[in-house]
Amino acid sequence: MILLRILRRDLSRSRGTMSLVAAFVALSALLVAGGTGLIVTLNGALDALFAAARVPDVVQMHAGPVDRDAVERWAATQPLVAEVQLTPMIVVDAEAVYLAPDGTSEEGSVMDIGVVRQNASFDFLLDERNAVFAPQPGEIGVPMYYARRDGIAIGDRVRFRAGDHAATFTVAAIVRDAQMNPAIVHSKRFVVHPNDFAALQRLFPETEFLISLRLHDPDRADEAIAAYRAAGMPAVGPIVDRQLFRTLNGLSEGIVAAVVILLSGLLMVIALLCLRFSILASIEEEYREIGVMKAIGMPGRSIRLIYVAKYVAVALAASAVGYAFSRPLSALLAADVTEYLGSAPAGSVGGVLPMAAAAAVCAAVVVSAFLVLRRFRSISAVGALRGTGMRRRDDVRRVRPLHRSRRLGVNTVLGLRDVAQRPALYALLGFIFFFAVVFIVLPLHFLSTMTDPGFVSYMGIGTSDIRMDLRHSESMDHRFAELNAALAGDPEVARYAALVTSGFDLLRENGERESIAIETGDIGVFPLDYLAGAVPTAGNEIALSFLNARDLDVAVGDTVTIAVDGTPRRLTVSGIYQDVTNGGRTAKARLPYSAGAVRWYAFAVDVIPGVSVAEKTREYAQRFAPARVTDLAGYMTQTLGSTIDQLGTVTLVALIVGLGVSMLVTALFLHMLVRKDADRIAVMRRIGASRGSIRRQYRSAVLTVLALGLVLGTLFANTLGERLVSVLWSFMGAARIHFVVDALRAYLLLPLAFAAAVILITRIVTSGIGNPTGEIR
C-alpha cells in the first residue's frame, strides 16, 4: 500500500528529526509532570502541616506588656473568633545565641530569635513526625532553618549567654514551625520546657507576645483584623494572617516548581517548533506523491491520518517515557519539601495531576501536528504535479539580484539572499539564537556588574580605598578610639571617615515602634550615588535605603519620626540610596549616638597617591587584629562572595545550556533544510559547485541569522533585561541596576563561541550532502 510505504520511508528518513522531537517532548513531559508532582506534594504537605499544627488564622505580634484579660474578654464577645491564645516569647539577642559546632555566636544574623513554651491549644510547634513537641526540662526544639543550615542533630547543644550567665540545652527535636519555617521569614522560635522558660526569662527580660486567633470561618480574617484594631487591642508590631503563612511557606519551594515548569514550557515551545518544521519539511518532500495520491482520487483525510498516526505515536511514547521518569524526579525535588514541611499523606490526586500534565503535553503535540497538517488540504493535485503551488511560496520575495553584487563572495551572497528570501523559515532559528543569547548574556552582565568595584554604590557605602569594620565585642569602643587616633596621625592617609551604626526606634504613624539601624558620623565624606535626593547635611535630615523608604512609603521631602535618647524627633528624608547589605534596610543621619546602642563601627579610608593600598590594608589588619580591614574589592567579595559564586554557577549553566540548545536546534534545522533544498543542491552540484561551496552558502545564512540573534538578544538584555534584573533586585535593596558590561566576554568571546559552535555544526551537517547524480525531484 502506497501510504504505508511513504510512512515507512518517511520514518526512516526522518529518524534523526523524530528522535529529537521525541527527546524534547519527553523532557518537556518529564519536567512538567515533575513540577506538577512537586506542587501537589507541596500542597499536601502544607495542608498536613497546617492541620497538625492547628495554625492560627490571625496573629498579632506585640512588643510590650499585654492585658491578658482584656484581650480574652474582647475575644469572647466576637462571633468570628473561636479561640484566642497569648504566647509570651523571650527575645534573645543574636550574639547571645551559640548554635554552631565551632562555637561562634549568631551575631550579625538577620534573624530575630525568640524562645517560647509549647502552646496549649493551637499554634503547635511540631517534631519531625508532625507530632506536638513537648520538651522535657533541659531539652530544646531547634527550628528547621538552623538544623538545615548548620546540620544540627538531636543531642547537640544550644547555648544562650547573657553576660557571665549561660543556659545550655540539649536538642531534642528539630521543629517545624508552620508560621516561621521559611528562610525568608526573619523570625525563628525555639521551644523549651515551661520551667526553663521561666529561668531564661530572668536572663533575657525582654518579652514579646504573640496574640493568636482561630476563627470559625478562616476566610473572614480581614474582618477579624478590622474588629481587633477597632477595639484598640495591643498592636505594637505586625499583624499577619494564615494566608500569608501559606504564601511564605509555598514561596521558597514553589519557586523551584515554577522554574521547573517554566523550563518545561520553553522545551515544549522548542519541541513544537521542531515538530512543525519537521512536518513541513516532509510535506515538502512528499509533495508530489501527495499530489499523485489526490489525483488518483484518494481522500485527503486518509492521507492526513497516516501522517498524524506517526506523530501521535511519537508523542504518546515520548510523553509516557517522560511521565515514567517524572516520578523519581518529583521525589527528588520533593525531598526538600518533605524535610521542611513534612510528608504529604499519600492520596490519589498525587498520581493523577502529573499524569494529566504529561497528557496535556502529549495533546499539545498532537493538536499542533493536526493544525500543521491542515496544509494538506491546500495541496491541489494539479498544482503538485506541475510543481507549482505551495512550493513557490518560498521564492516569491524579490531581493537584490546576484549580478549586482560586487565585493562579497558569491556563496556568501547566496546565503544572505536565502535568509532574505525565506525569512519566515529562518525566523525559527533566529528565535532560538535570540533566547539563548538573552539567557546567557543576562547572568553574564549581572555577574560582571556584581564583580565590578562600582557595585559598592549598591551597597550603601561610598567608594574608598580601604574599609575597616569593627563588629560587636566587649572592647569595641576602645578599639574604635585607638583606630581613630591611628588614622588621624597617619601621614599616608589622605582622608578617612568614621562611621557608627547604632539601633534607633522608629515610630510609625499608627504608634508601632520599629528598630532601625542608622549610620551616623562622617557620612558625607565619601560620595555615594543617590537614587533621589542627597546626603543629609543638617541634623534634622535622614537618608533612607531604598527598601526602608519603600516600606515606610516615604519620598524625599517626607518626614519620619525617630526616637533619639527617648524623645521623638521628626527628620526630613533628604535622599534615598540603594543598599543590598544588612537586608537592604539601613539609614544615614547626623544624629548623636548613644554608646549603649552601637551595633558596629566602620572606617572608610583613602590613602595618598603612591601608597600601596594592599600594604596599608595589611598593616592595619595586623595592628588592629580582630578588626576586619579589607580593600574595597575584598570587602565586596566578603559581603557578596557567596552570591557571586552562585551567580557564577548560574552563568556557567546558562552558557552550557544556551550553547547546547543552539547547537542542537541548528543541527536539526540545517538537517531539515538540506533535505528540503535537495533539488537546489543537486542542481548546483551538477553544474560544478563543490560541497564546500554549498556549505559556505548555508554557513553564511546561519551566521547571518546568528548575528541578528546576537545583536537583538544583546540589545534586549541591555535594556529590558536590565530592568528585569532591577525589578528582581529591588527586593534585595537595589532598584536601579546599571549593567557594567564585560565587553571582552559578552561582545567578543561569547559571539565567537556561538559562531564556532554554529560553524562546527554546519560543517558536520553539510558533510552529508550527496554526490551530484543525486536524484532531482
Place this chain on the structure above:
Amino acid sequence: MNTLLESVNLNKTYRVDARNEQQVLFDVNLRVEAGEFVSVMGPSGSGKSTLLYALCGMDRVDSGSVRFAGGTPESLVTLETLPEKELARLRLERMGFVFQEIHLLRNLTVMDNVILSGYLSGRRPRGEVNARGRALLERTGIAELAGRRITQASGGQLQRVGICRALINEPDILFGDEPTGALNSRASEEIMDLLTEVNCDGTTVLLVTHDVRVAARTHRVLLMKDGRLVSEQRPGPVEDDDEGEGEAEIGRREAVVGRREAEIGRREAVVGRREAALMEWLRDYGV
C-alpha cells in the same frame, strides 16, 4: 584532430538493494574529438544517461577510465583519479550541461541563473561575466527575460537559459541529456539550431537523445543497446553533406549565402534524408 574525451572499458553496476544488482555499462569505449558534434541514441533504459554522467564525472564507474584533454594535451586528466572537489571544479570550468528538465534555480532570476557558474568559478571579473551573460542571452534571443524569475518563461525559453548557463564559462565540451525531450518540434528545432551554432563556434557537443530528428543534425551518431555501444553512423556535418546534390547545389548555396530561408530549406532536405537513413539503421538493430 585532438581527442578531447575518451573512455576505456567503462563498467558500471547499480546496486538496487542488498540482493539485486544491475550492470548498466559493459566495457564502453568511446572517443570524442575536439570540435565534434556527437549524439548517442538507444532505447530507454539502455544506459545512455549513465554513460553521460560517467563521462562528465558526476558519477563514478566501477572500472575503466575516462580521460579528458580539455583542449590542450598538457591539461589531460583522468577523471577517476581526481578527488570530488577537483571534479566539481572541472565541471564548473571546462564542461557545460543541458538537461531535459532544465533544472534552473527557482530562487534566482534568469540572468542570475546564467551568471552563477561564472561567479562560482571566479576566473573572470564579475563585470566580464555579466557582460558575457548578457551577450549570451542576446544571442539566444531571450535578452528581454533577463530580469524575470524562471517561473515566468516558457519551456523553450528556459532551455535557452540552460544553454546560456552551460556556456558562461566557455566550456570545452557541452553535454546534453535529452535537451529537447520536453519540447515541441518547433522549439526543439530552434534549440538544435542553437546547439549547431555553438558547435560551429568550436565547442564540442555530446548529446543523448532518442529523437532521430535531433540525431540527424549531428556529425556522428552512436547507438547504445543494453549497456553496450553497438554501432556508429557518421553523417558528418550537415554543411558538408553534398551527397546527391552535386556541384550545382553547392554553387547555388554559395550564391544565396545569407539567405536563411534557402539554407534552412536545404538543411531540412538533408536532415530529412538522414532521418530516413538513421531510421533504417536503427531498424537494423531492432530498436
